[in-house]
Amino acid sequence: MDTLSLLQHYWWFLIALLGALLVFLMFVQGGQALLYDLGRTEEERNLIAHSLGRKWELTFTTLVTFGGAFFASFPLFYSTSFGGATYVWMAILFCFVLQAVAYEYRRKPANVFGEKTFNIFLMINGILGPLLIGTAVGTLFTGAEFTVDRLNLAGEGGAAVISQWTSPWHGLEAVANWRNVLLGVCITLLALTLAAQYLMNDIADETLRQRAARRMRQVSVAFVILFVVWLVALLLADGATADAAGVIVLEPYKYLHNLLVLPYVAVTLIVGVVAVLWSIRLGWNGSRRAIWFGGAGSILAVLSLLLLAGWNQTAYYPSLSDLQSSLTIANSSSSLFTLRVMAWVSLFIPVVVAYVWYVWRALNRRPLTREELHEGGPQY
Amino acid sequence: MITDYLSTVDWSRAQFAMTAIYHWLFVPLTLGLGVLVALMETLYVRTGDEFWRRTTKFWMRLFGVNFAIGVATGLILEFEFGTNWSNYSHFVGDIFGAPLAIEGIFAFFLEATFVAVMFFGWNKVSRGFHLTATWLTAIGANLSAWWILVANAWMQHPVGCDFNLETVRNEMTSFSEVALSPVAVNKFFHTVTSSFTLAALFVVGVSAWYLLRGREKRMASKSIALASVFGFVFALATAYTGDRSGAIAAQTQPMKLAAMEALYDGGEGAPLTVVGVLRPEAERSSNDDAFHFRIDIPKLLSVMSFRDAGAYVPGINDLLAGNAERGILSAEEKMRRGRAAIDELERYRTARNAGDTATMEAVSRLFDRSTPEGEAFLRDYFAYFGYGYIDRPEQLVPNVPLLFYSFRVMVGAGCFFILLLAVVWWLNRRDRLASKRWLLWVAVWTIPLAYLASQAGWIVAEVGRQPWAIQEMMPVGIAASKIPSGSVTTTFFLFLALFTALLIAELSILFRQIALGPKND
Structure with missing residues (x-):
């Protein structure tokens, strides 16, 4: 493997890792979706919002960094997907704007629209955020309708656009593929499961803890069943792959082959799935430790699935309109120089992880209580 | 479309x-x-x-x-x-x-x-x-x-x-x-x-x-x-x-500076307009007809732009029509060169579609800075690539x-x-x-x-x-x-x-x- 290829694989790993962290951190969205389900009184809703509110920035920042890192390392994906599947991405952005202000404004006096409106904003983001992101990510496995010709730049007006979307639905057509929607539903159910586990960990209130455990039991069963269906469908599906000359061809059971060719990815996936199942078992009995297994397992599982999408010459964004326009990590990456510079920058990531972990522990050392809500001081 | x-x-x-x-x-x-x-x-x-x-x-x-x-x-x-x-x-x-x-x-x-x-x-x-x-x-x-x-x-x-x-x-x-x-x-x-x-x-x-x-x-x-x-x-x-921003704009974005100052005709010892009221666009074509009224500080624009009271500051007209004496290419010339660069891209695309590797290699040499012809093409033509998409010089203002x-x-x-x-x-x-x-x-x-x-x-x-x-x-x-x-x-x-x-x-x-x-x- 030459240096460029190594760096392309390295950057796809980092993108996959950021994506995996984002899925884990979407427990914040899951909790927002459960705001009225678990929080039957205003005090309980405030407790939930205050618990989740201390973490919303991390989810948001991971999303921003995920976007920036994708732009820096695979700019052709950025220009093709964002510039083509515009409706889907705009819908995602819209519901994240709602989240950003909702925590800060919901209980502030004179917030114009009332606390309930901002709670609804949180719920919209909580449900649509994971659902839309999951559906959009589904197209990394099922493909999308676009063409790419860099030399279009020699044309005029609209014809000069390098990446062109061939569906008038600009991304909305993704919902016509049941596998995309199923992944969206799975991510949403996982977010709900992790949210219930997080709230069981972070809130010292027996009523809420029992309610969260009950909801987790129901949601996690649905998640496991649907995830198994999605995973089996993935492993049985064809996938686009680049041959030695860079020509893209369809390969039956591509993702299953990837799993066999990349055994360490397979092990990561298995460990991740087992950890999530173990977290469900712990959460079933009301254990506070469930979130640690659920979080770690989600990260490992999603990381391995995204690695399957991009490594082993797989086209991580197959084109349904023109197979040769499909994007692989080799044909869509930044230059060797930029990837190298960014690789040096990425060495700082462990420092980021370290201080995020330190601060997380410092703020979550003691679980939240109802009494803390009445102590005064800043609250969401 | x-x-x-x-x-x-x-x-x-x-x-x-x-x-x-x-x-x-x-x-x-x-x-x-x-x-x-x-x-x-x-x-x-x-x-x-x-x-x-x-x-x-x-x-x-x-x-x-x-x-x-x-x-x-x-x-x-x-x-x-x-x-x-x-x-x-x-x-x-x-x-x-x-x-x-x-x-x-x-x-x-x-x-x-x-x-x-x-x-x-x-x-x-x-x-x-x-x-x-x-x-x-x-x-x-x-x-x-x-x-x-x-x-x-x-x-x-x-x-x-x-x-x-x-x-x-x-x-x-x-x-x-x-x-x-x-x-x-x-x-x-x-x-x-x-x-x-x-x-x-x-x-x-x-x-x-x-x-x-x-x-x-x-x-x-x-x-x-x-x-x-x-x-x-x-x-x-x-x-x-x-x-410092003004001085940098004078070096890197002269049209921006000229437009900020509504300076149509450049010159040495250019004044800075402190306040002024502009005439409608149709009536503005030179320094003389640009303003209903203005208050200037003589030479200050030259000083702020180049730290020299006698320095030449190009105006909008100079940047559009060109000024051979000052080494400023006209907008038309830049557009022509830019189109020539785009045409080479088009030639490359046509050759690629036809499988004409000889032409592809010829065009590739033009974009290779390590060759003399590439160095000249990139300096004299590709440097104006963006101008090739401009239809009229006035669009540059x-x-x-x-x-x-x-x-x-x-x-x-x-x-x-x-x-x-x-x-x-x-x-x-x-x-x-x-x-x-x-x-x-x-x-x-x-x-x-x-x-x-x-x-x-x-x-x-x-x-x-x-x-x-x-x-x-x-x-x-x-x-x-x-x-x-x-x-x-x-x-x-x-x-x-x-x-x-x-x-x-x-x-x-x-x-x-x-x-x-x-x-x-």
């Missing part, structure tokens, strides 16, 4: 401008107030005086109200590069994406992680750790600004890159040239110092309102003492970096009245801020400020003026760059995504409605929090 695309371009410009304007309503206060709050908390930790703890928590509360909506609008801006400007994202993503990613890794996580400690850690972590978190939040916000402004500066003055025919994009060749270009360094300092000034004026204005109401006198007086000195120092720094008046609003307001902050500091020090009610009202109403000046600055920077998305490399007309204009129009109004609603909520909350004062802290 092309008509629809042009409409898409205009709506995409409008959407990006609208998002940027809203974003910039919140960011400068975050940048400056973060530092002021950190200074106040430092005073608390050093003195142990509970007064400074209450004061810190009060201003921190206002910081929090403002912070979230700035984060939200920033997210939209980042992704709009992809949704609305897909050609741009491909053509320069190899360079432009890096600062955005670095911002996320280095700065945004710092800010996002420690802001939670800053708000909720008062009774959970030690005093020293909390102070560190507050400083790291402020540093994170300003580091974030650094990388965003590196990206923006690169659009104004692209450096450290080269075109790669194989990938049909520009690729980075020097990270240090991109990250530390003089344009980026100056832009960063000009932006953050002006933001610090705005935040200082905000603190002074709000404190002045308390003095007018006879409330919170100690907090108001102490806050004014700190913010007026802070603001005065950084307003002076803003003036210095602003002067940005909106002159908008630039001319915005520049004067920014500079005039900036000079007023220096004076106001000095006077407020002096009177507050002498304990005579509370009795000057007219001055307190001036301080209150200077808050919106500070925002106006800040927005005017960005209008000068961004409208002055038009018609380029990347200066002389890619016009906005060719940078956009190919999406129906109707969809951009829909999202434009959707976000306009959302941002406006959230702005109304933000202002309402902010006013109420100010009215409540620090009593709950």
Whole structure:
């Protein structure tokens, strides 16, 4: 493997890792979706919002960094997907704007629209955020309708656009593929499961803890069943792959082959799935430790699935309109120089992880209580 | 189809401008107030005086109200590069994406992680750790600004890159040239110092309102003492970096400078127009017929641009028609050369489609800087690539009245801020400020003026760059995504409605929090 290829694989790993962290951190969205389900009184809703509110920035920042890192390392994906599947991405952005202000404004006096409106904003983001992101990510496995010709730049007006979307639905057509929607539903159910586990960990209130455990039991069963269906469908599906000359061809059971060719990815996936199942078992009995297994397992599982999408010459964004326009990590990456510079920058990531972990522990050392809500001081 | 695309371009410009304007309503206060709050908390930790703890928590509360909506609008801006400007994202993503990613890794996580400690850690972590978190939040916000402004500066003055025919994009060749270009360094300092000034004026204005109401006198007086000195120092720094911005524009964006000054005919010892009223566009064609009236300072534009009273400053007409004596190519000539460069790309595409490898190799040699013919082609033709997409020379002139008046609003307001902050500091020090009610009202109403000046600055920077998305490399007309204009129009109004609603909520909350004062802290 030459240096460029190594760096392309390295950057796809980092993108996959950021994506995996984002899925884990979407427990914040899951909790927002459960705001009225678990929080039957205003005090309980405030407790939930205050618990989740201390973490919303991390989810948001991971999303921003995920976007920036994708732009820096695979700019052709950025220009093709964002510039083509515009409706889907705009819908995602819209519901994240709602989240950003909702925590800060919901209980502030004179917030114009009332606390309930901002709670609804949180719920919209909580449900649509994971659902839309999951559906959009589904197209990394099922493909999308676009063409790419860099030399279009020699044309005029609209014809000069390098990446062109061939569906008038600009991304909305993704919902016509049941596998995309199923992944969206799975991510949403996982977010709900992790949210219930997080709230069981972070809130010292027996009523809420029992309610969260009950909801987790129901949601996690649905998640496991649907995830198994999605995973089996993935492993049985064809996938686009680049041959030695860079020509893209369809390969039956591509993702299953990837799993066999990349055994360490397979092990990561298995460990991740087992950890999530173990977290469900712990959460079933009301254990506070469930979130640690659920979080770690989600990260490992999603990381391995995204690695399957991009490594082993797989086209991580197959084109349904023109197979040769499909994007692989080799044909869509930044230059060797930029990837190298960014690789040096990425060495700082462990420092980021370290201080995020330190601060997380410092703020979550003691679980939240109802009494803390009445102590005064800043609250969401 | 092309008509629809042009409409898409205009709506995409409008959407990006609208998002940027809203974003910039919140960011400068975050940048400056973060530092002021950190200074106040430092005073608390050093003195142990509970007064400074209450004061810190009060201003921190206002910081929090403002912070979230700035984060939200920033997210939209980042992704709009992809949704609305897909050609741009491909053509320069190899360079432009890096600062955005670095911002996320280095700065945004710092800010996002420690802001939670800053708000909720008062009774959970030690005093020293909390102070560190507050400083790291402020540093994170300003580091974030650094990388965003590196990206923006690169659009104004692209450096450290080269075109790669194989990938049909520009690729980075020097990270240090991109990250530390003089344009980026100056832009960063000009932006953050002006933001610090705005935040200082905000603190002074709000404190002045308390003095007018006879409330919170100690907090108001102490806050004014700190913010007026802070603001005065950084307003002076803003003036210095602003002067540098003008000199840099003279070197790198002469059309922007000429449009800012409504200078149609260049010359040696060019004057600076202090104030003036422009004639309608149809009547403006030379220096003689550009203004209804004007007040000039002789030679000052030459001095500010090139530090030489006799220096030649080109005007709009010189830059369009060319000036052989001064070595300025005409716009027509640049457009011809740019089209020749695009034609070579087209020749390459035709050859590729026909499998004509000989022609492909011939064109490749033209784009190879290591060969003499490549070096000449890249210097004499490809350097004008962006001009090849321009239809008429007049398209190269940005909106002159908008630039001319915005520049004067920014500079005039900036000079007023220096004076106001000095006077407020002096009177507050002498304990005579509370009795000057007219001055307190001036301080209150200077808050919106500070925002106006800040927005005017960005209008000068961004409208002055038009018609380029990347200066002389890619016009906005060719940078956009190919999406129906109707969809951009829909999202434009959707976000306009959302941002406006959230702005109304933000202002309402902010006013109420100010009215409540620090009593709950």
